[in-house]
Amino acid sequence: MFRKVLIANRGEIALRINRACQELGVLTVAIHSEADRNSLHVRQANEAFCVGPGPVGHSYLNIPNIISTALITGADAIHPGYGFLAENARFAEICSDHGLVFIGPRPEVIATMGDKATAKRVMKEAGVPTTPGTGILETAREAADAAEKIGYPVILKATAGGGGKGMREVGSADQMERAFAAAQTEADISFKDGRLYMEKLIAHPRHIEVQVLADAFGEVVHLGERDCSVQKPSHQKMIEEAPAPNLAERTRKALHETAVRAARAVGYTNAGTLEFLVSDKHAYFMEMNTRIQVEHPVTEMVYGIDLVKEQIRVAAGEALGYAQADLRAGGHAIECRLNAEDARRNFSPAAGTLTDVVFPGGPGIRVDTHVYSGLEIPPFYDSMLAKIIAFADTREAAIARMERALRETVIEGVTTTIGPCLAILATRAFRAGTYDIDLLPALLQESPAA
Amino acid sequence: MAQLATVGGLAAVSRLYRTKPWGYGDQPEFINAAALLDTALGPRELLNALQQIETRLGRRPTHRWGPRVIDLDILYYADVRINEPDLIIPHPRLLERRFALVPLADIDPRYRDAAARLGYSAQSGECTALMFDESDQLIGRVRRLVAAFEETDLVRLRVSEEGDDAIELRRAPRGTNLAGPPDAERAIAPGQAREPAALEVIKANLVGIVHLNKPVPVPGARLEDDRELAYVEALGIRNPVNSRGSGRLVAVLVSDGEAVEYGQPLFEIERV
Numbered sequence: 001m002f003r004k005v006l007i008a009n010r011g012e013i014a015l016r017i018n019r020a021c022q023e024l025g026v027l028t029v030a031i032h033s034e035a036d037r038n039s040l041h042v043r044q045a046n047e048a049f050c051v052g053p054g055p056v057g058h059s060y061l062n063i064p065n066i067i068s069t070a071l072i073t074g075a076d077a078i079h080p081g082y083g084f085l086a087e088n089a090r091f092a093e094i095c096s097d098h099g100l101v102f103i104g105p106r107p108e109v110i111a112t113m114g115d116k117a118t119a120k121r122v123m124k125e126a127g128v129p130t131t132p133g134t135g136i137l138e139t140a141r142e143a144a145d146a147a148e149k150i151g152y153p154v155i156l157k158a159t160a161g162g163g164g165k166g167m168r169e170v171g172s173a174d175q176m177e178r179a180f181a182a183a184q185t186e187a188d189i190s191f192k193d194g195r196l197y198m199e200k201l202i203a204h205p206r207h208i209e210v211q212v213l214a215d216a217f218g219e220v221v222h223l224g225e226r227d228c229s230v231q232k233p234s235h236q237k238m239i240e241e242a243p244a245p246n247l248a249e250r251t252r253k254a255l256h257e258t259a260v261r262a263a264r265a266v267g268y269t270n271a272g273t274l275e276f277l278v279s280d281k282h283a284y285f286m287e288m289n290t291r292i293q294v295e296h297p298v299t300e301m302v303y304g305i306d307l308v309k310e311q312i313r314v315a316a317g318e319a320l321g322y323a324q325a326d327l328r329a330g331g332h333a334i335e336c337r338l339n340a341e342d343a344r345r346n347f348s349p350a351a352g353t354l355t356d357v358v359f360p361g362g363p364g365i366r367v368d369t370h371v372y373s374g375l376e377i378p379p380f381y382d383s384m385l386a387k388i389i390a391f392a393d394t395r396e397a398a399i400a401r402m403e404r405a406l407r408e409t410v411i412e413g414v415t416t417t418i419g420p421c422l423a424i425l426a427t428r429a430f431r432a433g434t435y436d437i438d439l440l441p442a443l444l445q446e447s448p449a450a
Numbered sequence: 451m452a453q454l455a456t457v458g459g460l461a462a463v464s465r466l467y468r469t470k471p472w473g474y475g476d477q478p479e480f481i482n483a484a485a486l487l488d489t490a491l492g493p494r495e496l497l498n499a500l501q502q503i504e505t506r507l508g509r510r511p512t513h514r515w516g517p518r519v520i521d522l523d524i525l526y527y528a529d530v531r532i533n534e535p536d537l538i539i540p541h542p543r544l545l546e547r548r549f550a551l552v553p554l555a556d557i558d559p560r561y562r563d564a565a566a567r568l569g570y571s572a573q574s575g576e577c578t579a580l581m582f583d584e585s586d587q588l589i590g591r592v593r594r595l596v597a598a599f600e601e602t603d604l605v606r607l608r609v610s611e612e613g614d615d616a617i618e619l620r621r622a623p624r625g626t627n628l629a630g631p632p633d634a635e636r637a638i639a640p641g642q643a644r645e646p647a648a649l650e651v652i653k654a655n656l657v658g659i660v661h662l663n664k665p666v667p668v669p670g671a672r673l674e675d676d677r678e679l680a681y682v683e684a685l686g687i688r689n690p691v692n693s694r695g696s697g698r699l700v701a702v703l704v705s706d707g708e709a710v711e712y713g714q715p716l717f718e719i720e721r722v
Contacts, residue, residue: 052712055458056490064656065657072657189492189493348498
């Protein structure tokens with residue numbers, strides 16, 4: 001096991017990783033920006049180093065200062081969390097050049113999966129079903145020709161993409177030129193890579209993803225699926241649950257087996273997630289996230305496994321020590337993301353000082369958060385304030401528990417997504433477990449204030 | 451401008467312009483200015499940040515601008531083109547808006563011709579953009595110098611042009627807890643008395659191990675010119691830490707071989 005781990009992140013995930021390390025008896029080094037001096041992750045780690053000013057490019061993405069911190073503190077490994085450097089293959093490579101273990105898969109695997117068009121090709125070769133689509137498109141003209149063959153509606157996607165950026169739905173030929181230019185520009189700005197590819201737009205799909213875990217000895221297991229179909233119009237997830245409701249057993253089994261096969265095909269190690277679009281009985285591979293995900297707690301609750309600890313153990317060279325047959329899921333878990341965002345202003349992030357904060361508690365409630373009363377939310381970072389996770393024997397009980405927990409929650413000083421989350425939970429489609437990714441956009445159309 | 455500086459580095463700030471309102475004559479005059487921002491935020495993040503600033507400034511009636519609502523627009527963002535319902539970059543009416551173009555021409559020479567084409571001239575009767583009088587121009591100039599000064603690590607900057615009085619800017623380093631006016635108010639107008647001695651804290655600008663130079667500098671030592679006091683070793687590279695000018699060493703805040711973080715105070719120097 002490692003002696004000391006550097007946590008190259010901030011916010012709730014930095015706390016989450018610190019907790020796993022503390023329980024494993026591993027010392028921790030936090031890094032932070034000047035704007036995050038008062039952050040909880042700075043206080044809870046064994047050591048903390050400021051690595052730069054507020055803007056992420058100068059601090060949380062400042063590779064030389066992060067590596068230097070790891071070296072002078074004598075850390076053995078770096079946990080990247082999610083976002084920032086988590087899916088940066090070059091960073092993973094630099095870690096290994098300096099004798100540091102990157103807690104995640106090998107750099108080549110990150111690079112393959114990070115390029116969405118390449119990932120799709122590799123998955124197709126491994127026999128994983130993928131959405132009908134194209135490779136890299138050079139021009140809007142070429143895109144229009146491809147769309148004629150595939151059939152409208154289609155969706156343009158950035159090959160370097162993620163987080164819903166550089167994506168445009170195109171309903172007909174006359175929209176292509178404009179959509180292509182917009183997606184290209186957005187991709188170029190967001191990822192410094194404007195290359196686009198195209199997929200057939202699947203009507204009313206569900207977003208279902210499968211958690212996998214693999215050790216360095218070739219053992220690959222899945223930890224079931226999560227339904228992440230409650231998404232903002234920008235495709236960012238709002239509510240996730242495990243297991244996915246009303247999923248045909250055959251489809252569920254096929255998804256799990258496909259995910260394990262895909263992970264084996266790329267020689268995957270550590271924790272990862274394969275995202276699928278599911279429409280009727282068809283499941284199409286979308287992308288693989290080569291990191292821990294925001295919504296990992298719902299899986300932890302139903303499997304009783306600490307995914308972050310498993311990441312650290314596997315990276316330290318330990319064997320998983322169990323096989324698929326040893327794993328059992330039970331109960332139902334739901335996660336709501338509470339963001340400092342205004343649903344009435346297109347979920348634009350709100351900065352400010354939290355004047356009053358009260359989090360819920362009681363049976364079956366888990367709160368993963370880094371915020372507290374009096375904390376000033378800096379304008380530089382992600383707007384997520386907290387994740388509320390409700391766990392119960394049945395889905396119905398988990399929903400009731402979540403509603404109770406959200407009503408207990410107080411966050412004053414900024415606009416939050418507590419209201420929108422309650423509104424979603426109250427819809428007939430959510431309660432029946434028959435919703436798809438159009439649920440939230442449709443709800444926003446009906447009542448913009450949600 | 452202080453609010454803008456929270457979302458990025460102010461690379462340049464235009465003079466302030468008084469603009470007569472269009473249409474309804476009984477509105478108060480507008481004040482227009484342009485700023486060049488060096489930011490890590492993407493266009494949409496920047497827009498959000500600007501909207502937050504507007505909200506922050508708009509909520510309380512400010513002492514300085516009165517009850518006016520502030521309006522922040524992105525005129526352009528590098529070479530980026532965005533055309534979406536709520537965000538169009540470059541600003542679609544940029545080339546028609548004198549009140550935007552004229553301040554912009556101040557800080558970006560590429561727009562001077564366009565400003566001239568709109569018939570901009572301080573004398574023209576129909577011209578709505580009016581330059582401030584001479585003393586305001588001077589303030590504008592000092593402002594721009596301060597903004598440029600902020601971007602550097604310089605401790606002192608003296609600018610003199612033929613026939614003009616000199617402008618000299620000085621500062622104590624940022625982050626020191628010394629009582630005293632912030633940097634911007636440290637600007638010294640021509641003919642004003644010299645500043646008293648200031649204490650400067652030299653900080654680490656990267657993470658590494660600090661090595662004090664031999665012989666180890668001791669408090670009380672006189673420093674001549676730009677003397678190297680120590681170096682921070684990071685990833686096998688020596689990054690020198692200099693005194694940034696002469697003065698008297700007041701304190702050595704680290705010990706040899708100590709690990710230092712970004713922004714950690716290393717030395718205190720009294721400038722004479």
